[in-house]
Amino acid sequence: MKIIKKTALVYCENQFGLVDGKTAAGLVRHSELYTIVGVIDSSLAGKDAEEELGGEKSGIPIFSNLEEALSKLAEIPNCYIYGKAPLDACLSPEERFLILQAMEKGMDIINGLHQFFSEDREFVDKAAQHNIQIKDIRKPPQLSDLHVFTGKISEVNIPVIAVLGTDCACGKMTTAIELNKSLNNLGIKSVLVATGQTSLMQGAMYGVSIDALISQFVIGEIENSVIQAFEHENPDIILVEGQSAVSHPAFMSSLGILKGSMPDGIILQHPPGRKFRCDFPHLIMPTIESEIQLIEAISQTSVMAIALSHEDLENAEVLNFIEEYEKQFQLPTTDVLQYGCQKLVQTLSQHFPKLKQKIMRNKLEKMPALSMR
Known part of the structure; x- marks a missing residue:
């Protein structure tokens, strides 16, 4: 419709x-x-x-x-x-x-x-x-309509990828939306689960603004949103929008996302030009290394790629950071607004063969047929 x-x-x-x-x-x-x-x-x-x-x-x-x-x-x-x-x-x-x-x-x-x-x-x-x-937008559902965690997330048998970050307002939502569009343009049915008010305003069909929920229901609402997307859309992959950062002392939202969605992989968003946390000028930004260690220590998943925000950076500086991070962490690194989502799509294809097979099949189907002579 x-x-x-x-x-x-x-x-x-x-x-x-x-x-x-x-x-x-x-x-x-x-x-x-x-x-x-x-x-x-x-x-x-x-x-x-x-x-x-x-x-x-x-x-x-x-x-x-x-x-x-x-x-x-x-x-x-x-x-x-x-x-x-x-x-x-x-x-x-x-x-x-x-x-x-x-x-x-x-x-x-x-x-x-x-x-x-x-x-x-x-x-x-x-x-x-x-x-x-x-x-x-942030008004939560009625208490009778809220969900607690059930464990049914284990029945989701397609890749679930969470786009987390090292801080608030560093581009997580933008990367998730751009990657979602790129995958769908390639013939991969990707569904984005929203966790904040902006992505819900943008039109995400599944999700809830989790920072407005009673804490008891945050994990269950994320689990339920992923399950609903899986059952109703029959997608090839589900992307989950991140909030804040696991390491952020002021917010618990990323922990709820990790627990509720039980992702199969993480794309980590980072603003290299930012020295202090958003809205907290006395809190120094964490390093990518420390955030990766924290995420992988408290979950059963791993960071598979890094996405950058070019906030306060010149193009040459962004390219230098991409080269530096790929060398240091051995992880594909990009800025989706400047360089697109190709590296992220390639990474997902390498980790999940079914996605790669479908992308290749769709490309072949779009190729013009050779005339017989």
Whole structure:
């Protein structure tokens, strides 16, 4: 069934292209649910959103405010998306005012914060007044619909690959999405299991925002999401989006992903140019070596490839890190936004022969038949 995309304006004041603007950046790069028609960030007004992220010009303008956006767009967008992911996760009075304005214009509100707009009396009354919807992406299922771990994950007999990282907001989701697209383009049926609000906004069919769950249900919800994807989609491979880092002192999410999905392999995402952990300027970044040791010490899986974020790096520096890490760790290393997913696909093919056989078979089927003479 073809999804009819809704048009959306993304709010990301003073954060687009930065760590706390990862939701907006993710939606500009990829969305199966929304056609992004603009971004609000007065610090970058007049620029092209995709170009600002280091890509090619996309025609998605950045506006200084809501008023300018609505005056320049051909029509009022269907949705207003709160596209920031701040650590404190609370609205400012100015942001609250803009959301009320967007409601008055008839725009549905898509919210990725822990602060649930659908439980805010003023927002609820305004939504009813203007006949619009509020969607809280991080709002967990009802208690009766949550799952605890069952062990049924052992029945999943296809590769499950988790894309973990050495920190928050370092490109795990982007690598998972790009790899998922590359595999499907090669005729490999790959399904992405989401574990955060951005990938759910982008259109992932399976998964839950695990940082909004009661801790007792995190592992079970991840297991259940993988099982549902396996049973309903009959895929060749399942990719699981990572969150935070196993070594991060502030978050437990990666441990839940390791336990719940019981992956057959790990792709480890790392930003070599980052010296301190995201949002924690006094916490020094871990090394790739220490993260690999930790992951492999507490799970029955191994790291099979490294993916890099080119944050704060020149192209030559990225290439130097790729060469250095491949030599040091004997693991294929790449930056999927700059160099694509070929190395990752090759690695998966080498580890899982059935994937390699299907890729080769699909390539042969697409080759033109030779005429007989």
